[in-house]
Amino acid sequence: MFVPLLALPLAVQLIAVADGVPTFDVTPSCEGAARANYMSQGHDRLQSCIASENNTRDQLTKNWTSFPPIDRTNCIAAMHNFNPTYTELATCLEMKRDLRTSKPVDTVPAPGTNPAPAMRKRGS
Numbered sequence: 710m711f712v713p714l715l716a717l718p719l720a721v722q723l724i725a726v727a728d729g730v731p732t733f734d735v736t737p738s739c740e741g742a743a744r745a746n747y748m749s750q751g752h753d754r755l756q757s758c759i760a761s762e763n764n765t766r767d768q769l770t771k772n773w774t775s776f777p778p779i780d781r782t783n784c785i786a787a788m789h790n791f792n793p794t795y796t797e798l799a800t801c802l803e804m805k806r807d808l809r810t811s812k813p814v815d816t817v818p819a820p821g822t823n824p825a826p827a828m829r830k831r832g833s
Contacts, residue, residue, distance in 0.1 A: 735762040765795040
């Protein structure tokens with residue numbers, strides 16, 4: 710039975726998408742980056758940007774299964790309203806990974822506040 714993708718709920722579509730690195734058209738983003746440099750060497754900058762994005766996609770492909778499916782799905786979903794790049798996708802995945810694996814930092818009392826008094830040793 711053939712079911713059009715649009716008929717499937719968004720969650721099902723995203724899970725299917727998260728199974729592999731999505732294909733992005735990075736040309737618009739790279740063209741914007743090349744224009745931001747006042748078009749001096751614009752073509753070279755455009756080609757360099759596209760090459761860099763393709764390298765990032767290759768790295769994502771190698772490491773794709775090391776990222777939890779929920780992170781892959783969430784990062785892809787966050788990018789559906791603009792022309793994303795592989796660098797943005799990699800950054801999203803790395804930030805989610807780093808947040809998951811980070812350890813809580815000891816809190817430092819705000820200036821001008823009294824830290825909790827030190828506990829005294831028994832018998833003192």
